[in-house]
Amino acid sequence: MNLITLHPRYMLGMVAGLLCTLILYAFRPSPSSGLSLMARPHVMSIRHKLERQEDSYVQTVQDRHAFIRKMRPTPDKVVPYPEVAGSKAYTLWDFFPPSFNCPYETTRIGVMGDGGKWICGLSRIMNKPNCVVYSAGISTDSSFEAAVLRKTQCEVFGFDFSVDKFGPEVEDFASLRARSTFYKYAISGKDDHRANPPQWTLRSLMERHGHAFIDILKVDIEGAEFDVLSETVKYYVDNKLPLPFGQLQLEIHSGDVPFEKFLKWWEDLEAAGLRPFHSETNLIVVSWWRSKPTFSEYSFLNIGASHEVVED
Numbered sequence: 001m002n003l004i005t006l007h008p009r010y011m012l013g014m015v016a017g018l019l020c021t022l023i024l025y026a027f028r029p030s031p032s033s034g035l036s037l038m039a040r041p042h043v044m045s046i047r048h049k050l051e052r053q054e055d056s057y058v059q060t061v062q063d064r065h066a067f068i069r070k071m072r073p074t075p076d077k078v079v080p081y082p083e084v085a086g087s088k089a090y091t092l093w094d095f096f097p098p099s100f101n102c103p104y105e106t107t108r109i110g111v112m113g114d115g116g117k118w119i120c121g122l123s124r125i126m127n128k129p130n131c132v133v134y135s136a137g138i139s140t141d142s143s144f145e146a147a148v149l150r151k152t153q154c155e156v157f158g159f160d161f162s163v164d165k166f167g168p169e170v171e172d173f174a175s176l177r178a179r180s181t182f183y184k185y186a187i188s189g190k191d192d193h194r195a196n197p198p199q200w201t202l203r204s205l206m207e208r209h210g211h212a213f214i215d216i217l218k219v220d221i222e223g224a225e226f227d228v229l230s231e232t233v234k235y236y237v238d239n240k241l242p243l244p245f246g247q248l249q250l251e252i253h254s255g256d257v258p259f260e261k262f263l264k265w266w267e268d269l270e271a272a273g274l275r276p277f278h279s280e281t282n283l284i285v286v287s288w289w290r291s292k293p294t295f296s297e298y299s300f301l302n303i304g305a306s307h308e309v310v311e312d
Contacts, residue, residue, distance in 0.1 A: 046312045049103045050303055057275060060099040067095060068263075078259040081292040092254055093281060093296050096266060100275035102301060104309060109151065110144035117144050117218060117249040118278040118299040121309035125215050125246075126152050128308060132211050133157070134202070134245075136187040136228075137220035142167035144218065144249075149176045154215065158182045159205070161197030187221060189231030202232050206244060213307065214245040223253040226265055233272045242305035243272050251282065254294045273304020 044052075071088060072078045080092035104121030125131050131154035135145050138160035145156050146169035158166055161184050170176045188199035206214070219225050229250075236243050254262060282295035303310055 046103045046310060049101075050310060053100050053103075053275070054303070057100050060097065061270070064095050075260040075263050076258070080254060080257075080259050080262070081294070091293060092259065092262065093279065093293070095259075095263075096276065096279075096298075098276035098279040098298065100277045100301065102277045102309075106278060106299075109147035111141060114282055114284050115141045115143050117297065118280070119216065119249070120247055120277055120299065120301050122151065124308040125154065128215070129153065131155070131215050132213065133216045133218070134205070134214050135159070135218040137218070137222070137251075138163055138166060138182070139220075140167050142169040142171075145180065146170050146173075146176055148216070149179055154179070156180045157205075157209065159185045159187050159200070161186045187219070187224070187228055189227045201235075202228075202244075203235060212244070213305075215307070216247055216249065217245040218249040220251040223255055225250060225252060226257065226261075230265060230268065233268050237268075237272055243274070243302050244305070246302055246305065246307040246309055248274060248298075248300040248302070250298050250300065252296050252298060254296070269300070273302050274300040275303055276300050 067090075068075055068078060071090065078095075079088070082088040082090070102120035104124055107119050107122045108116050109119055109122070110116035131152055133145075133148050133152075133154045133156045135156060135158045138145070138158045140163065142158075145158060145166060148154055149156055149170065156170075156179065158180065160182075164184060165171055165182050166177075166180060170180055183200075184197060185205075186195075186197045186199045187205075188201060190199065191201050191204050192199040200208075202217075206212070219228070221228065233243065276298050278297075278299040280297040281293050282297060283293060285291050285295055286293050301309065
């Protein structure tokens, strides 16, 4: 006789095990359903991401003003760079964190150290036809401009009255020179084309070249950024127009600008739709001259205009 006949309890155990297996199989999610859930995560639209970021950025602005009240009661009493150790543990830049997130990848291009810039969504404009980049303030290093030319199909327009041409990073390569144009001009808040050097507003330069939009605007003009951007923003805001560029790569030279004036200038940029997504304090001045960290690179995304980096 076999084991099951001799011991009926073994038969009962086998039947119970089979029933459990059938029940578990019946209630198990189908393989296709499980794979579908894994392969298709919820994807948030770019517009939804930006709306969430904007909600978060409102809190950043509120925190800024709370910090001002904590350090000093009013903006006109805030010292940008306190020199006495103690409870005032901040610098100017701590009031303006780059708390907005780029909805795509961020990429640093250009030389390591002073001169490189952080770009939002480079992949979105990499193959864009008729892509336009303006670079105000070239000096002797054109590594940023050269990197843009190599990585995209953009045309690059450079403006700097202190030099005669782009640096060797562009000038030494015919393929890069072919998509770049240099002017010995000063970018200004007001037009004076007969001045020495000629002064051109951003709007006039765009009109001259037939450009309706600039994909990337780089500005490094040694302190003149306050007047230039103030006048630029004022024109477009007064005329109820969006700023005509997708993102701004800006080196800020705060120098002796009073905190109250800096705050007003910064909040005008915010009101026009600019949101900082990256910053990089330039410590060269600290290292070379043992001075205050008055230079800082900021990257801004323009959420007030329609362009590739704020769209799906």
